[in-house]
Amino acid sequence: GIQVEQSPPDLILQEGANSTLRCNFSDSVNNLQWFHQNPWGQLINLFYIPSGTKQNGRLSATTVATERYSLLYISSSQTTDSGVYFCAVDTGNQFYFGTGTSLTVIP
């Protein structure tokens, strides 16, 4: 099956800092989503982004499908941004989640 790798695995930021999370995938995909999992386990949909760039407030994402990667940008981080960020790809047959990036934002 397809390999989905995320980096870095862990990230600690001071409140107000910016960060970039990366998702690499090993084969062509139909679409890609970014999720934030809060400490209670709820997966919250951030972006549906098979290609191109999207922005939503302090968050933005870019997917370069031809080069098989996607980036999630978090600007002016807040403590509420803490949690695990996952990318997930849809091959048409299955959904594959990445390994996740655990983000901790300290005040």
Added chain:
Amino acid sequence: KAGVTQTPRYLIKTRGQQVTLSCSPISGHRSVSWYQQTPGQGLQFLFEYFSETQRNKGNFPGRFSGRQFSNSRSEMNVSTLELGDSALYLCASSPRPGYTQYFGPGTRLTVL
């Protein structure tokens, strides 16, 4: 619109028992997918249902099964529970396959 709901939220079973988990999708959504999340294996795809038909299936043994009803609600069943089945089981719905998925809060299953 109400979000995806899952029942029960917490469940404790013993080895050898079976369990049924329920998922109600967002109104109007006809695709439901199930995932298992464990610390060791991460998030893994179990199966996807669309219009009462299983569309795709992940690499899980036959003890894991599911179904979807005409109102798009879905259930998954795990028979002959093993300790390794302890996990957070997540359900996601979308209008149809390939569209944005929205996740429920999950059912945390503990097998003793």
